[in-house]
Amino acid sequence: MSHSPGLFALAPHAPVVPVVVVEDAADAVPLARALAAGGLPLIEITLRTPAALDAVRGVAAEVPEAVVGAGTVLSAAGAAEAVRAGARFLVSPGCSGRLLGALRESGVPFLPGVSTASEVLGLLEEGVTELKFFPAEAAGGVPYLKSLAGPLPQARFCPTGGISAASAPGYLALPNVACVGGTWMLPPEALAARDWDRVEALAREAAGLAVSRS
Numbered sequence: 001m002s003h004s005p006g007l008f009a010l011a012p013h014a015p016v017v018p019v020v021v022v023e024d025a026a027d028a029v030p031l032a033r034a035l036a037a038g039g040l041p042l043i044e045i046t047l048r049t050p051a052a053l054d055a056v057r058g059v060a061a062e063v064p065e066a067v068v069g070a071g072t073v074l075s076a077a078g079a080a081e082a083v084r085a086g087a088r089f090l091v092s093p094g095c096s097g098r099l100l101g102a103l104r105e106s107g108v109p110f111l112p113g114v115s116t117a118s119e120v121l122g123l124l125e126e127g128v129t130e131l132k133f134f135p136a137e138a139a140g141g142v143p144y145l146k147s148l149a150g151p152l153p154q155a156r157f158c159p160t161g162g163i164s165a166a167s168a169p170g171y172l173a174l175p176n177v178a179c180v181g182g183t184w185m186l187p188p189e190a191l192a193a194r195d196w197d198r199v200e201a202l203a204r205e206a207a208g209l210a211v212s213r214s
Helices: 025-037 052-062 076-085 097-105 117-125 141-149 168-172 188-192 196-212
Strands: 016-020 042-046 067-071 130-133 156-159 180-182
Touching: 016 025, 016 196, 025 042, 025 052, 025 196, 042 052, 052 067, 052 076, 067 076, 076 097, 141 156, 141 168, 156 180, 168 180, 168 196, 188 196
Parallel strands: 016 042, 016 180, 042 067, 130 156
Antiparallel strands: none
C-alpha cells in the first residue's frame, strides 16, 4: 500500500527533531527561527496546549527555513486541524487502524508511534516503514532498537522520549535510526527567558551529532 513521501527525506541531514511544547503562540516564530538557524529545521510542535495550532500556523507562515510538523496527533480530527494550520508532517505516540487511515489521508509525511515488535510488524504489513519509537528510554532504548534491526531491517525509526544529549549518539549510531526526537536543546529556563541565542547554540550542538554518524 502506498503512503506519502517519507519524513526522513524532508531533512535527511538533520539528526535531531526538536519536540516543542508551546505555551505562548507568540514564542513559536522566534523559537523556530533559532532552531532552524542552529541546523535543526524539522520542528515538531506537540498538540498538547491550547496554543499549539496557532504556533504551527505562525511557523508555517513566517519561518520558511523550518519544516514544521505536529506531534501528539491522536485522532482524525487532530490530523486534519494540524494540516489546515500548515503542518508539513504528523507524529503520533501510538497508532490504531483508524488513526493510520487519517494519517494516510492527510497527504503529508507521518510517523506513527510504536513500542513493540508486533506494532512494528503490523505497520510494516501496511507498507509503513518510517516509525516513531516511543517512549524510547522506557521501552528499551538502544538495546531494544538494536535487537529489532536483525529481524525487521526495513523499519527505520525516530526514537523519542527521555533522550538526552548524552544518550542521543548511541541511538544515532544504529543502522535503523534516521534521527532522534528530543527536548534537551529547549531548557525550560531558556524558554522562560526567551533566550533564543542559547536555544540556537544548543541546536547547533545537537546538529553537530550528524558528523559522527556512520
